[in-house]
Structure formats: structure tokens, C-alpha cells
Amino acid sequence: MKLTTGRPGNLFAHGGSVAAELAATGTEAAGWHLTDFAGQKVKTGTAALAEGKATIALGKLPRGYYELAATAGQAKATVAFGVVSDHSAADPPSGRLNVDGATAWLEKQGRHEELAKMLRAAGIGWVRERFSWAGTEPQKGTVDWKQYDATADAFAKQGVRVYQIFHDSPAWTHPDHPKSRNPQDLRDAYRFAKRLAKHYKGRVQAWEVWNEPDIFFWPDLGDTFAGLQKAAYLGYKAGDADLPVLLGSFCRGLCDFDESLFEAGIADYFDIFNWHIYAPPAHYAATLRRYLGLLERYHCEGRPAWLTEAGIRLKATRSGG
Secondary structure (H helix, E strand, C coil), X not given: CEEECXXXXXXXXXXXXEEEEEECCCCCEEEEEEEEXXXXXXXXXXXXXXXXXXXXXXXXXXXXXXXXXXXXXXXXXXXXXXXXXXXXXXXXXXXXXXXXXXXHHHCCCCCHHHHHHHHHHHCCCEEECCECHHHHCCECCECCCCCHHHHHHHHHHCCCEEEEEXXXXXXXXXXXXXXXXXXXXXXXXXXXXXXXXXXXXXXXXXXXXXXXXXXXXXXXXHHHHHHHHHHHHXXXXXXXXXXXXXXXXXXXXXXXXXXXXXXXXXXXXXXXXXXXXXCCHHHHHHHHHXXXXXXXXXXXXXXXXXXXXXXXXXXXXXXXX
């Protein structure tokens, strides 16, 4: 037994009719029920199958999250879907609410345009992606764009802005230091960033240099990362002078590593400050204030500060976790 909606991301436009397709073998009818976000049943019914298929028409529903479940004997199927205001007729906004998708790594090929349509319908204007330097240039000068072109094209077609990030380096860039991630010749990082900016001009609207270098993603020291930030920044600007470049994202809260980067002179080598937080919401404002104090000490006040990853750990309210 299987339930499907045929909609990108299982999203329906508010004001339109909602329906799901049921496929099952060995039965002529199946009972179904629809629950909302609070777990309350809002509709029930029975679907009569013809040649193993049936359409469950749910009509118009209020905006929200829903789960549809069908059963027939021991067979069961569920599908979750959402009803949202449809923003697809307007250009996606460049607003505060966006998503960190990493879909080039985590989603199957051929599904990125469907994802882009989902984001556009929901009014999400930016998606944060991931890029692999080692995967696209395994040998110096040999470039294979792999899935990244198709991903960028799909989002560009739907008008969703892409913000990309790399946080790896090929082994050939640091042959004498296999545990490092820093290129021994920073001109390699410069050339890499310049190539990215030129190749993806118009398809990628911002680039970040490294993810969370203040923890294990960067095994080297802060002043070493400052060199990479500078080289990549200059490369991006050489490829596209108007391309916004983000500082590698900070995630620990203000620490000595962060201070060391600014002591190493990176103030002129980023356009947007970048931070992450995984904490209760009450901690956000104080954490940001400390970061803004750092920017002020090094005369970088006034630059945009983007929160590009966030997670909130919640305590369970029901027994059993």
C-alpha cells in the first residue's frame, strides 16, 4: 500500500483542492483518516479501489501540516503534506527566512527542480548549498563540475537564490601535510575561487569560505585560516567583483580562534559576517551581541550578520521522550 500526492515537497496551495493517490493490492477498499499538526482527526472516510488505485479527495483545507493514513487489513500507508500560501507567482523574497539544504549532496539527481519549485511556492528566497573542491578537481587543473551545475541550474530556473560553501581541499594541495586542510600554495585557493565565481556567475549569488572553522572542520590554527580566507576572497572578487563573500561561519560563540582571525587582518576580506548557533532561543541575542562587539573592535561594524545554521533542542513533553 502506498500514498502519494504528486506535489513538489508534498505542498498544496491554500485555496485549492487537496487530494492523494492510493495504490494497494489485494483489497477493494481502504479506510483513511486525516490528522492535523496537533494530532486531531479532521476527516475520515473509505476509499474504493479500482484496479488497485483510488483518489482520496480531501477538498480545501486550512493552512497547516497534515498526515493522511490509510489501512486495509494489515496493510498501512501514510503521507505527510502541507497546505501553504502559494508564493510561486512572485519572485522569491530576499528575506530573513531561508533554508540550509545541502541538496547537491543529500538529494537524488533529477529532483532539484522539484525542490526549487517547493521553495518558490513557500516563499523561500535562498538555499544554502555545499560544494566539494576535492570532488571537482581531484587532480590539479582537471575539473569535473559533477552534479553542481544541474543543481545550480534548477534553482536558477525557479528564481531561488543559491548561497554556496566549500569546506574541503584536494590532497594534492597539501601533499606534505596530509592531516591539514590548508593549501600549501594559497594561489591554488585563489585560482579555485576565481574559477567558481566566473563559472557560476548569475547562478550562485553568494559564497562562504569554509563551514565552522572554529571547530573540527578546520584542523589548523586561526592565522592559517585567515590566509585561506584572504586568498579565496581575492579569487572570488577577481572572478566577479560584485559577488558577496561570507566569512567562514563561527559556531562556538565568541572565542580565541575568532579573535585570532581578526588579529591576522581579515577585516578587509569578507563582506558578510556569518554565525551559527545550536541553543535555546533565549541565548541568541547575547551571542550575537558578543560577535557584534568583535566586529566593532576591528572596525567592521555595520556589515550584515547572517545566521546561516540554527538548531533548537527541545525537551520532550510526553513520557518516553
